[in-house]
Amino acid sequence: xxxxxxxxxxxxxxxxxxxxxxxGRDWTRFWQANPSVVLFPRSTEEVQKIIxxxxxxxxxxxPSGGRTGLSGGAVAKDKEVVLSLDKLNQIENFxxxxxxxxxxxxxxxxxxxxxxxxKSYYFPVDFAARGSSQIGGNIATNAGGxxxxxxxxxxxxxxxxxxxxxxxxxLNLNNGLIKNNTGYDFRHLFIGSEGTLGIITKTKIKFTxxxxxxxxxxxxxxxxxEIMPIFKVFTKELPVTAFEMFTDxxxxxxxxxxxLSSPFPEDYSTYLVVEVENQNxxxxxxxxxxxxxxxxxGWIMDGLVSQSPTQAKEFWTYxxxxxxxLAFAPPHKNDISVNVSKIPDxxxxxxxxxxxxxxxxxxxxxxxIGDGNVHVNILKPKDMEMNDFLNExxxxxxxxxxxxxxxxxxxxxxxxxxxxxxxxxxxxxxxxEIEIMKAMKQAFDPNLILNPGKVxxx
Numbered sequence: 001x002x003x004x005x006x007x008x009x010x011x012x013x014x015x016x017x018x019x020x021x022x023x024g025r026d027w028t029r030f031w032q033a034n035p036s037v038v039l040f041p042r043s044t045e046e047v048q049k050i051i052x053x054x055x056x057x058x059x060x061x062x063p064s065g066g067r068t069g070l071s072g073g074a075v076a077k078d079k080e081v082v083l084s085l086d087k088l089n090q091i092e093n094f095x096x097x098x099x100x101x102x103x104x105x106x107x108x109x110x111x112x113x114x115x116x117x118x119k120s121y122y123f124p125v126d127f128a129a130r131g132s133s134q135i136g137g138n139i140a141t142n143a144g145g146x147x148x149x150x151x152x153x154x155x156x157x158x159x160x161x162x163x164x165x166x167x168x169x170x171l172n173l174n175n176g177l178i179k180n181n182t183g184y185d186f187r188h189l190f191i192g193s194e195g196t197l198g199i200i201t202k203t204k205i206k207f208t209x210x211x212x213x214x215x216x217x218x219x220x221x222x223x224x225x226e227i228m229p230i231f232k233v234f235t236k237e238l239p240v241t242a243f244e245m246f247t248d249x250x251x252x253x254x255x256x257x258x259x260l261s262s263p264f265p266e267d268y269s270t271y272l273v274v275e276v277e278n279q280n281x282x283x284x285x286x287x288x289x290x291x292x293x294x295x296x297x298g299w300i301m302d303g304l305v306s307q308s309p310t311q312a313k314e315f316w317t318y319x320x321x322x323x324x325x326l327a328f329a330p331p332h333k334n335d336i337s338v339n340v341s342k343i344p345d346x347x348x349x350x351x352x353x354x355x356x357x358x359x360x361x362x363x364x365x366x367x368x369i370g371d372g373n374v375h376v377n378i379l380k381p382k383d384m385e386m387n388d389f390l391n392e393x394x395x396x397x398x399x400x401x402x403x404x405x406x407x408x409x410x411x412x413x414x415x416x417x418x419x420x421x422x423x424x425x426x427x428x429x430x431x432x433e434i435e436i437m438k439a440m441k442q443a444f445d446p447n448l449i450l451n452p453g454k455v456x457x458x
Contacts, residue, residue: 001037007049012040012087023084024062024076026069028420029330030390035062035076042087044162044170044201050083051199051449052168060452063195065105065137068129070333071418073141073194073454080452085136088201091115099207100159100176105136105200112205121207124151128320136200142192144414146319149370150241150277151208153414155191160204163190166197166445176204189440194416195451197444212278214241215287216312219294219303220268224344226299227272227369231340233290234274235370238283242275243370250322250366257325260317264302272369273319275312322366323375331364331377332393336404337413340372346407347374353399354378358392373413376400401427417455425456 004013014020015037024033041047054061062076064084076082088104091112095101099121103112110130113123125138127145137143139161143154151157159176173187174180190197221227227245234240248269255262263271276287287305294300306312338346347365354363360381367374378396380389401411405427412421412428425434434456441448441458448458 003053004039004050007046008039008041012042012046014038014040020082023064023067023082026067026072026074026418028070028072028075028418031072031075031077031419033076034079035082036079038064038082038084040084040087044088044164047083047088047164047199047201048168048170050081051164051166054081054449055166055168055447058447059449061199061449062451063136063140063199065134065140066108066129066132067137068133069137069141069416069418070335071412071416071420073416073418073451074137075419078452083199085134085199085201088136094119096121098159098176100204101207103135103203103205105134105139105202107135109133109135109138116207117210120210122210123157123205123207125154125157128323135203135205139191139200139203140193140195141414141416144368144371144373146242146244146368147275148368148373149235149243150239155188157206158187158191158203159206161187161190161200162202163198163200166447166450171198174204192416194418194454196441196455197450199450211241213309214275214312215278215284216306216315217272217274217276217287217291217303218263218306218315218318219272219274220264220266220301221270221272221299222301223269224347226294227270227344228341229297230272230294230299231369233294234276237286237290239277239279240274240370241277242273242368244273244319244367245369245374246271246273246319246322246366247364249362250325250364251318253325253364254318254321257328258317258321260314260321263304263315263318266302268301271318273315275316319366322364326364326377326379329377329379331379332389333415334376334397334400334411335373335413335415336376336400336409336411337371337373338404338407338409340370342407342409343369343372343374346403346409350376350400350403354396357399358396360384361393361396372409397424404428419454422454422456 023038024035060080062080085106089106090104093102161173163171362379364377411424
């Protein structure tokens with residue numbers, strides 16, 4: 001450890017118990033944080049020196065961003081060195097011609113959103129953890145969120161990357177070019193690699209024009225069966241930016257944990273939050289036309305259309321507060337995806353199996369229906385020990401993953417693999433694909449020091 005003093009200050013080297021505990025875990029709570037030290041580099045050069053030092057001494061390194069992940073991707077449980085990107089938080093080189101801005105990996109998502117908004121532009125990657133997640137982590141997990149249906153995943157907004165590989169080499173990838181047809185685009189290899197190939201230190205992020213004011217609809221639906229006809233009508237006629245679903249069980253927990261009142265006088269089984277960009281004067285008329293058609297068909301039982309930004313934000317709160325409302329359990333989470341058209345059949349079939357085989361569990365469904373991504377939360381009963389609970393839900397997972405494999409879906413839509421989804425990775429990836437990924441890992445990180453045990457075992 002004494003060699004670190006040659007290139008890091010004392011405040012950049014932390015072994016305080018509380019700091020080790022905080023930086024050694026993410027939002028999962030199934031592993032005990034146990035890092036040996038937390039390092040806070042301030043530049044790419046310092047990150048490179050740390051990686052070279054770790055290679056020299058055969059030390060394992062866990063990259064740490066905002067630690068908002070739900071897959072154990074940032075967990076340090078075996079005396080690893082935690083490398084925090086917190087100090088790499090500069091925003092610079094704003095370019096209105098290229099519509100790009102340079103960000104350190106430690107820039108908070110909301111800080112970037114606010115920065116470009118102040119300049120009358122828009123960064124659209126958005127989700128509930130915007131206030132604590134970091135850009136580097138978003139890239140390392142190819143984050144999605146609530147506006148993927150309109151703007152895509154994080155991948156679409158990365159114009160360039162600066163990366164320190166597991167060897168300690170610094171790579172500058174793509175340099176913000178729109179056209180660059182010169183062989184393999186390693187930028188896309190590092191996006192979604194979860195810190196297993198290299199550490200992202202800086203990125204050139206794209207931004208776009210500000211959308212017009214959005215209107216938000218909160219819709220009450222009789223069952224899952226009606227979701228796809230509603231989706232078809234709205235997306236055909238309107239510029240939909242988000243299409244979210246949650247069940248009555250999810251709403252019950254949100255109402256219990258907040259001061260919100262029930263949005264409708266009656267209870268329904270399923271609710272939708274639909275966001276539409278108000279591009280021109282005719283949009284409101286089209287919204288009402290779609291709403292009335294769905295009401296006439298019996299697909300919508302009741303609904304509200306926001307009349308102000310404040311009300312739109314309130315409608316979103318019913319959806320965005322779900323994860324926090326379930327934190328008391330704690331829940332066992334699965335973040336999965338299938339083709340959009342298969343969502344209702346998939347949920348109905350799996351939920352029926354859960355009810356028949358595991359009636360003791362309360363199962364909460366919600367998610368980004370517009371891009372085929374749903375979140376399955378199984379709540380731990382109060383009288384069940386955690387180890388017993390985990391043993392049982394892993395049996396439930398096998399049922400879920402078998403259905404996902406049959407439909408050609410993914411066991412991890414947006415949370416990544418980390419530790420949580422390592423074992424079921426083969427439900428989505430073939431043996432041949434996993435072997436190729438391992439070969440890539442060996443090429444970029446031959447001493448296997450980066451984020452050990454994540455995604456797959458070597």
